[in-house]
Amino acid sequence: MKSMLLCLAVTATVLGATAPAVHAATVGPSLVINQDFPDPDVLQVGSTFYAYSTSSGAGRTPVASAPSATGPWTIRGDALPTPPSWAGGGGFWAPDVSRRSDGTYLMYFTGPSAAVGRMCVGAAVSTNPLGPFTPVGDAPLVCDGGEGGDIDPSSFVDTDGKRYLLYKNDGNAIGQAPALWLQPVAADGVTFTGSRTALLRADRADEANVIEAPVLVHRPSQYVLFYSAGNYGGSGYYTSYAVSPSITGSYSKAYRPLITTDSVDGAVVGPGGEDVVGDRIFFHGWLNGGRDARGMYVADLGWANDYPVVRGSRVRYEAERGTLNDCRVRTGAAGASQGAVAAYIDNDDSWVDITVFAPTAGNYTAHVAYAAGYGDAQHQLTVNGSAQQVVDYPDHGWDNWTQVGVGVDLNAGWNTLRFQHLTRWAELDFVEIA
Template structure:
């Protein structure tokens, strides 16, 4: 390491606010929310609770205020028993009627299966379609978590999860084409994704599909739903039927949200010209209920970014000025930026913001020769000083700094200020 250079004069920016956490918009039990706008009103549907088989709420905006409007499905199909009506999905058909997919317990098989119902109003009451379930394969543990997808040509599809974990088997997410009525299955189903990663614990579920540019993005939940292990991830493909590639890291976790939401899952995506959002549930009231949260959603090269949830950017993938990459097994992805030791040493990292405003940058570092400092600037603006308490080399810690970002791409620059620190990554929430 080099002898410390004199401190550079850095203008101190005005005090900045921290990132915006997801908003709790239904502060009561509303698990597995499905949200759509029909006309000028937003409607949300949830897994059963004390408000009925399929509780429904409405609001003039995603941010609320949300008003509970009763039970959208007062009567289940003749094939089903009550008390386990899960993860509804409501869409509108070409004939103007509203189609509800729901999960309930089959009295014949003792497994969860998928049914359908129709109504002339998004509030219901929905009336069951047919004498039996729409999808029900007891041999794969049953089938749950139906959702709808319509492509740009108007073709309709049904997505769902086989409940393999109920019988000790891996779980898969499936795509099934349906006729315009949404209830007539057409052709063979296609497996899109299967569980297998350790953090999934044999469970992937709650599929929700959207298309961004030329990419299909499949959101899903994973892990045990009962606590912090539950989380939301996604996979991408260039064709509707795949193959789908799972994201390197989950999109929403208790940790990525810094504890602002616990066990984020059951996500749905609301696409609108004024800006997209993701809606999901999280544990509230000492883990006795799952409330509904809303967060801003953006797309960086076709990949989802959620405001309030950390995204990691490796420092070694930035643009380096008078510093270099060093390999070390203890760091994130095995590399760091070292030798940021000169007055003109800097690392420029491109980051993405779904909306303009306040964000928090978390910086992974090690400082092994006393406390160190870097400057941190955004998009060429006035810099602030970031202090790195001494950790010892190869002991990686985080510090945070609050910044203001523009919507879309931003450049975060970290430069030498005093003594010596190595950079592992930054995470932007």
């Protein structure tokens, strides 16, 4: 027999969600370069945005520019028209461009080493973000064939001015486990000043032994390491993150990925190769349901207690972790998430408060997971103490968990959704905001 426990005003902390907007901003992931532009890296210089990508028909290292993050974007040519002397034949991957303290621009890139026979990390410099970039030195910066070569470089400058290089050792190329590495460099970005530290490894089934595209952000309370995982060639590729109180770790991976094909309801297929600039996240996805070209997308990025949330990507809030008043928590509920626990709202005085986060103000969809078994039920939904509406729950049986979508207007930041008994009986499992 399923157990029922009476609960009175039990409060728990819930981590945030995503958001749309009433101003002229991106409502969800928006396709801004509708042609092959994989592994995008984005740099803002003044009011102009520059983007760089993996090799395509547009060049060895295509560069685009735009007056804003959402465009319009224009492909401007090849930022690295002359390859380094150490490179063999083949494409160049995942460039990263940053501005150095002397005002010049530093490009990290992944290129094919003729001597080692693997992809390796190189560097190039320019006085203009459009290039042309001139390769530095006659050898790669990082190139260890024994670990499969090295790819996906990115730069990071901490709040104390110290500069670091992040990259992946490409163990996948030789059937070994890959890792993400951090190594300190001098202000020039090409002189190593210390040994490297492993930050993260592939250790989850859905990662398919792939972890790559590291991007590091420092928030007031922690470091946030974005990364991509899964098979890049399909819908299983995704973007996630890990957090640490110190730059060298240890890093704890998020319970759920940040952006997946499913979390954006199929609006982007295989979202990955991400970069973060201010309050935006850029990433690629397969175009037109095919596997021939990956376009560049952008979405609003917000921070809930220094954890990232992406507008348009569903974030889940468990009902039983909210504030419950004169309600019941049912354990052993078939199909319920987070250990099979659901909040059962069964009388006029019972309600559940669920706190959700929106990066920007606007209208969102709250996807409410529920069960109802004694006829169609209703709740009264209040958002931040106002804007009441009725939520209808068609009866599909107690053990058949179903979702219903409800439009809600949210303020930027934290918001409280109150679900209160209205007619008959329903259980809430979770709410996803998108």
